[in-house]
Amino acid sequence: xxxxxxxxxxxxxxxxxxxxxxxxxxxxxxxxxxxxxxxxxxxxxxxxxxxxxxxxxxxxxxxxxxxxxxxxxxxxxxxxxxxxxxxxxxxxxxxxxxxxxxxxxxxxxxxxxxxxxxxxxxxxxxxxxxxxxxxxxxxxxxxxxxxxxxxxxxxxxxxxxxxxxxxxxxxxxxxxxxxxxxxxxxxxxxxxxxxxxxxxxxxxxxxxxxxxxxxxxxxxxxxxxxxx
Amino acid sequence: xxxxxxxxxxxxxxxxxxxxxxxxxxxxxxxxxxxxxxxxxxxxxxxxxxxxxxxxxxxxxxxxxxxxxxxxxxxxxxxxxxxxxxxxxxxxxxxxxxxxxxxxxxxxxxxxxxxxxxxxxxxxxxxxxxxxxxxxxxxxxxxxxxxxxxxxxxxxxxxxxxxxxxxxxxxxxxxxxxxxxxxxxxxxxxxxxxxxxxxxxxxxxxxxxxxxxxxxxxxxxxxxxxxx
DNA sequence: TGTTCATGATAGCAATACTATTATTGAAAA
DNA sequence: TTTTCAATAATAGTATTGCTATCATGAACA
Numbered sequence: 001x002x003x004x005x006x007x008x009x010x011x012x013x014x015x016x017x018x019x020x021x022x023x024x025x026x027x028x029x030x031x032x033x034x035x036x037x038x039x040x041x042x043x044x045x046x047x048x049x050x051x052x053x054x055x056x057x058x059x060x061x062x063x064x065x066x067x068x069x070x071x072x073x074x075x076x077x078x079x080x081x082x083x084x085x086x087x088x089x090x091x092x093x094x095x096x097x098x099x100x101x102x103x104x105x106x107x108x109x110x111x112x113x114x115x116x117x118x119x120x121x122x123x124x125x126x127x128x129x130x131x132x133x134x135x136x137x138x139x140x141x142x143x144x145x146x147x148x149x150x151x152x153x154x155x156x157x158x159x160x161x162x163x164x165x166x167x168x169x170x171x172x173x174x175x176x177x178x179x180x181x182x183x184x185x186x187x188x189x190x191x192x193x194x195x196x197x198x199x200x201x202x203x204x205x206x207x208x209x210x211x212x213x214x215x216x217x218x219x220x221x222x223x224x225x226x227x228x
Numbered sequence: 229x230x231x232x233x234x235x236x237x238x239x240x241x242x243x244x245x246x247x248x249x250x251x252x253x254x255x256x257x258x259x260x261x262x263x264x265x266x267x268x269x270x271x272x273x274x275x276x277x278x279x280x281x282x283x284x285x286x287x288x289x290x291x292x293x294x295x296x297x298x299x300x301x302x303x304x305x306x307x308x309x310x311x312x313x314x315x316x317x318x319x320x321x322x323x324x325x326x327x328x329x330x331x332x333x334x335x336x337x338x339x340x341x342x343x344x345x346x347x348x349x350x351x352x353x354x355x356x357x358x359x360x361x362x363x364x365x366x367x368x369x370x371x372x373x374x375x376x377x378x379x380x381x382x383x384x385x386x387x388x389x390x391x392x393x394x395x396x397x398x399x400x401x402x403x404x405x406x407x408x409x410x411x412x413x414x415x416x417x418x419x420x421x422x423x424x425x426x427x428x429x430x431x432x433x434x435x436x437x438x439x440x441x442x443x444x445x446x447x448x449x450x451x452x453x454x455x456x
Numbered sequence: 457t458g459t460t461c462a463t464g465a466t467a468g469c470a471a472t473a474c475t476a477t478t479a480t481t482g483a484a485a486a
Numbered sequence: 487t488t489t490t491c492a493a494t495a496a497t498a499g500t501a502t503t504g505c506t507a508t509c510a511t512g513a514a515c516a
Contacts, residue, residue: 011232016462023463039367041295044503055464060505067269101309133361139267141422172428173442176416179426183407191407194369198407200400211441214401222449244493251494272472283495288474 005172007079007116009094010148013072016062025118026052027062028076031069040070040131067138076136077128080121081109082156095166101218102160106185107212122206129186157182168223177222181215188214232348235307235344238376246290253291253346254280256304259297264351268359272282295366302363303380305356308349309337310384323394327447330388334413335440350434357414385410396451405450409443415444 006019018024030052033045034203043066045059063069084105089098110125136150160178164171171177188211192203201210234247246252258280271294273287291297312333338353345439364378372378379416388406392399399405416439420431429438 021462042367045505046503057462057465057505057506061462065504082233109352130365133365137358137361137418139270145423146430150423154423172445174428175425176419176427176429176442179410179415179419180412183411186409187407190365191404194375195364195378195382197403198385199404200402201404212478214404217400218450222446249493273474274472283497284473285475285496286494293473327496 007076007083009072009079010151011070012147013075013149014063015060018062018072023054023058024062026054027059027069028073029118032073032120032124032127033130035070035073036094040066040134059166067135070131071135071144071149073124074128074132075149076119077109077124077132078152078156080115080119081106082152083160084109084112085156085159095163096220096224097225098163099160099167100216102163103215103219104183104212106182107208107215111206125213129189132186153182164223171223176221181219184218185211185215195216235304237293237300237303238379240375241296241377242291242328243288244290246300251282251286252290254282255287256301256348257348260301260348260352260355263301263355263359263382264297268294268362278441295363298359299363299372299377301352302360303354303377304347305337305352305360306380306384308343309334310345310380312337312340313387321364323391324448324452326391327388327395327451328444330391331409331413331443331447332440334410335436335443336340339434357418360414381410390453399451405447409447412446413443431437 008215011017016024018027027048028200031043031048034048034051038047045056045063045066049059063072085102088101088105092098092101110122112121114121136144136153138144157175157178160181161174164174164177188199188201189203189208191199192201193209201214202209239245240318241444244252244256255276257275259271259276262279266275273284273291273294277287278285291300314331316329316333320326320329338350340349342349364372364381366372369408385403385406388409389402392402416427416429417436419427420429424430429442431439
């Protein structure tokens with residue numbers, strides 16, 4: 001996997017670019033691990049500082065508060081998925097095949113070889129599955145949307161919507177179905193693990209094949225009139 | 229609308245049953261309004277007490293903390309939807325018609341005539357749309373699930389799954405699709421209002437017809453082979 | 457060599473999340 | 487009627503959280 005890919009994110013998300021310094025990278029690394037361990041509600045900058053052997057004040061120099069840090073991590077994740085989709089669908093013409101690859105990538109992004117040493121992609125995936133929706137279910141969603149904090153997610157969604165439109169030009173809900181694919185992928189992984197009666201798929205030891213199968217079933221039953 | 233319907237909820241959700249006293253009902257009423265106004269993160273028992281002209285300590289006698297209060301409200305909402313679905317599908321045999329009614333009820337539950345004076349159903353609906361997923365995206369989800377806090381939602385989901393199975397006995401994901409319907413209904417209302425590029429439907433002044441149309445389109449395209 | 461700038465160390469303050477104690481009230485029970 | 491009892495109000499208090507300010511240190515760099 002390429003070393004040196006740089007995930008570029010909206011500058012308003014942080015006070016100082018955490019990717020550009022050793023301390024910033026430590027913040028990213030340990031915040032992922034700590035949120036995964038204790039959950040976003042119990043997580044705070046004091047605990048993070050202790051864990052990474054730094055100080056609360058130093059963390060505040062990078063992120064305004066823990067909400068922005070979570071949003072940063074979530075954006076990072078979607079940007080990473082977006083990058084993987086681009087790489088994996090490069091030179092693939094057939095839209096059906098493209099959508100298959102998109103779904104596969106979406107579900108298995110966390111198992112790709114680590115690209116960046118300070119981000120444990122598979123732990124980050126767990127964090128996004130468990131806490132990701134809190135990044136946009138906030139009172140200030142409109143202000144934050146206005147300044148572009150959700151652009152990554154919207155662009156990724158638009159990219160997938162384009163493929164859906166290619167596949168079935170008459171399908172009336174391409175954007176909705178694109179975002180539903182993302183939401184379903186994460187939701188059903190969470191359900192399988194914690195509320196299994198809300199789904200029909202099983203997940204064990206990071207094996208998400210059944211989720212992938214389900215998403216493909218939904219996609220091709222909705223979009224392809226004659227395909228199994 | 230019937231007066232005196234009683235929403236019955238898991239007793240572990242509260243310290244003292246809020247439906248049984250005037251103060252408890254005031255807590256329900258004002259917490260819905262206040263969470264809607266300032267969002268769940270900014271909401272706390274001190275502000276609630278001031279708003280309802282009572283004291284913090286009194287609120288704590290009903291709910292252990294604000295998480296349990298939110299969970300209570302969410303459970304209340306799903307129990308209310310469940311009740312409406314039962315009433316509306318009573319004596320309807322055709323499973324296709326039943327599913328149509330379920331989807332309609334799901335989307336327009338908030339517009340039913342108020343049944344209980346201390347609950348503003350349409351504000352509660354906004355709260356569930358905006359904050360509902362925080363009720364189960366928590367570190368203690370497994371413990372809370374074990375003691376039955378999510379039973380309402382799971383039973384409702386099971387109820388809908390049954391109809392899906394009647395409609396298409398070979399459909400392999402009835403539970404997943406049932407919960408997806410609930411999640412989509414709320415998500416796309418939220419998207420339409422705050423992140424419109426993530427959906428294709430429009431919502432204005434509490435008119436959710438386009439959401440309803442979309443859910444029906446998904447449902448019948450997935451489940452009925454010949455109903456375009 | 458002096459300046460700049462990131463970080464560490466420490467302190468502090470206002471708000472939050474609760475708990476405890478006592479007083480009051482209003483309704484049920486005797 | 488009086489007693490008693492439970493629910494609530496009033497008040498206070500503690501530990502933690504969320505965040506800011508200040509100053510010292512030490513590396514980079516001009």
